[in-house]
Amino acid sequence: MDKNFLTYPDWQATADTLHLYLQVAGKVKLERSYPEPEWGHVRMPLTVQGIGTGIIPGPAANFEIYFNLRQHHVDVQNSNYIRTRLELSDGLSVADFYRQLMGALDFIGAPTTINTEPQEFYDPVPFDADTKHATYDKHAVELFLDNLHFAHRSLGQFFGPVRGKVFAPSYWFGTMDLSGTIFSGQPEPYPGSGVIAVNCFDERFCEFGFWPGDPSSTEPAFYVMPYPFLSNIGSYGTMLAPQKAEFLTRSSEFILTLKDAFSYDDPQRAVVDFCRTSFDILQRMDPWGDIEWITQPLTYD
Incomplete structure (x- = not known):
């Protein structure tokens, strides 16, 4: 293991789990955003501490999903100051994360139905049934x-x-x-x-x-x-x-x-x-x- 980076096998279990967590959030953005050329509406900005969706149009207020990858939590919040937080930790399966995120969206008034099939991923287990991927280093x-x-x-x-x-x-x-x-x-x-x-x-x-x-x-x-x-x-x-x-x-x-x-x-x-x-x-x-x-x-x- 190199001190500057990891090859994929070094962290495959965690990489796959994180990839799928982010896919769930990305598909929420895909579902609710206005389509742009060349899939521009699904881009997710890098921030100083993680990755976010940016502003997503909601039914009553704009909202965002933000992954803080330094403090290891996900903030789900809207423009009316309604906010909740999900903790990221080892043992949290993709299925559990999916249910928690869907519940968080309900809480802030932005319930969203997404396609639960993973996108461009080699192990296509639906998010809501994926208890296999649960490693978070x-x-x-x-x-x-x-x-x-x-x-x-x-x-x-x-x-x-x-x-x-x-x-x-x-x-x-x-x-x-x-x-x-x-x-x-x-x-x-x-x-x-x-x-x-x-x-x-x-x-x-x-x-x-x-x-x-x-x-x-x-x-x-x-x-x-x-x-x-x-x-x-x-x-x-x-x-x-x-x-x-x-x-x-x-x-x-x-x-x-x-x-x-x-x-x-x-x-x-x-x-x-x-x-x-x-x-x-x-x-x-x-x-x-x-x-x-x-x-x-x-x-x-």
Whole structure:
């Protein structure tokens, strides 16, 4: 176990439990929010102590669900000062958390019915029946939050000067990643089917994110995913930085593991360089219109 981060197997039981807790809250936001392009309405903001839903429209008052991952509790509150709190601790199953959160929403006057099937998760037990996932290691959760904050700083530095339509780095409850996106403004309808993909892949874009791993890819990593997807980058691979970054043809993504990022003297600069060079390669291979304006340097002193 590394002192700076955990591989997915190091904390799988806790990672899965936390992932599913956050999915329950994310699905409440999905159910009640006004739809936005590219699923923008389900983004969950990172805060100094955790992850929240942000403001959700309620039947009588706006409300929010906030996970404090330092003090390990969940605050459920509305704009009329009605508030309740759920404690996060080892042994709290997903089923118990689901029932407690639904009760909390009833208490604040925002009862919400959600689809209880997990989203993009390898073990699809409905939330209300999931007594299997009940592990909560507070140290592991706090280390994950530390990694999210490192990712937010690094990605934020890269995104800062970008013009045009951007999703700032946010948490996505389906895949447990923190990512942001630069959009080209050029339509590119998805050639396949499925409500998630069709409403996500509808214009040219490039996503930049951090992901803690899963059963098939256990290393936490930064990634850059262009759409339309690249099948290879050919000789442009020499442009990719830092040296330990790579392009994976099987997933059509640029990858820099967190371990490799931390191996450099300036890890944040390594991540920024990774994002910048990956985007530069994309623009060499599949240039966007108005790219000069999107990347034009800012004039602040």
